Amino acid sequence: xxxxxxxxSDEPGKLPFKLLKDITNNFSPEQKLGSGAFxxxxxxxxxxxxxxxxxxxxxxxxxxxxxxNNEFEHLKRLKHQNIVQLVGFCDEEExxxxxxxxxxxxxVEIHRALCLEFVPNGGLGKFLSEKRLELNWxxxxxxxxxxxxxxxYLHEGSTMHFxxxxxxxxxxEKMIPKIADFGLSRLLGEENTIMTMSPLGTM
Numbered sequence: 450x451x452x453x454x455x456x457x458s459d460e461p462g463k464l465p466f467k468l469l470k471d472i473t474n475n476f477s478p479e480q481k482l483g484s485g486a487f488x489x490x491x492x493x494x495x496x497x498x499x500x501x502x503x504x505x506x507x508x509x510x511x512x513x514x515x516x517x518n519n520e521f522e523h524l525k526r527l528k529h530q531n532i533v534q535l536v537g538f539c540d541e542e543e544x545x546x547x548x549x550x551x552x553x554x555x556x557v558e559i560h561r562a563l564c565l566e567f568v569p570n571g572g573l574g575k576f577l578s579e580k581r582l583e584l585n586w587x588x589x590x591x592x593x594x595x596x597x598x599x600x601x602y603l604h605e606g607s608t609m610h611f612x613x614x615x616x617x618x619x620x621x622e623k624m625i626p627k628i629a630d631f632g633l634s635r636l637l638g639e640e641n642t643i644m645t646m647s648p649l650g651t652m
Contacts, residue, residue, distance in 0.1 A: 461525040464537040466560040469493065469503050476505065482571075485616070487630055492567065500567040501536055508559065517561060524563075524631075527606060531599030533619060533629040537564035565629070569622050574615035588624050595626040603631055 472493035473480045482490040488506045495501075517540050525535045539562040547556045573592065576582045584592070596618055603610065610617075610631050619627045 461521075461535045461537050461564075464539050464564055466539050466541045466543070466562075469539055469562055469564070472501075473503055476503075483616075485630075488562075493564070502533075502565045502567045504563045504565060506561040506563065521563075523608075527603070527608065527631070529599055529602040530625065531595045531627055532603065532631060533568060533627045534566045535563060536566060538562065539564070566627075568619035568627055568629075570620035570624065572616040573618040573620060573626065576620070577615055584624075591624065592618070592620070592626045596628065599626070599628040603628070 470476065472495055473491040476489075476491050480491045480493070482492055482502060484490065488504050491503045491505070493501045493503045521535070521538045521540075528534065539560055541560045543558045543560060545556055545558045546553050548554075576584055600610070600613070608631055610628065612630060613628070617628065617630045619629050621627060
């Protein structure tokens with residue numbers, strides 16, 4: 450892979466699906482960080498050592514490229530120390546051969562992904578459920594305060610989360626909280642939004 454194909458500027462932009470396959474070892478189980486209603490997340494490592502998180506989005510039969518790109522343009526403008534930053538996206542179509550009723554037919558496969566900053570300490574949930582990872586009161590206050598700052602920023606920009614929970618609050622190497630999966634309800638459509646607004650989800 451040449452240097453140009455790996456180049457990522459500070460401004461989030463479109464990244465080729467081939468590059469995402471390369472940096473995640475073809476989305477191997479060893480690179481998988483987690484999964485949920487909004488897709489599977491993989492660790493992506495560039496040749497120069499940079500690390501990102503690649504979230505493969507589920508198939509959206511109702512969606513179109515313009516709608517996806519417009520939503521990405523909205524999400525990439527959100528910049529705050531307490532929200533996970535977008536670094537790029539993928540939106541590609543690929544012609545593939547698939548078996549159907551005993552025949553091989555051509556079909557269009559859509560690859561969509563969001564590329565995000567990598568947050569090394571993972572979700573807050575594990576720190577709440579594992580006693581050996583119990584947090585002191587100073588760290589707890591910092592996490593609560595930072596999460597509130599991040600939510601205030603999102604709400605001031607008319608972005609609602611709809612599924613805020615411990616696993617969507619990620620912690621960096623300094624235990625600074627960063628809200629993840631904001632805006633994905635709107636991106637993935639009404640059906641998923643309704644699902645996340647059930648009693649199991651919070652706004």
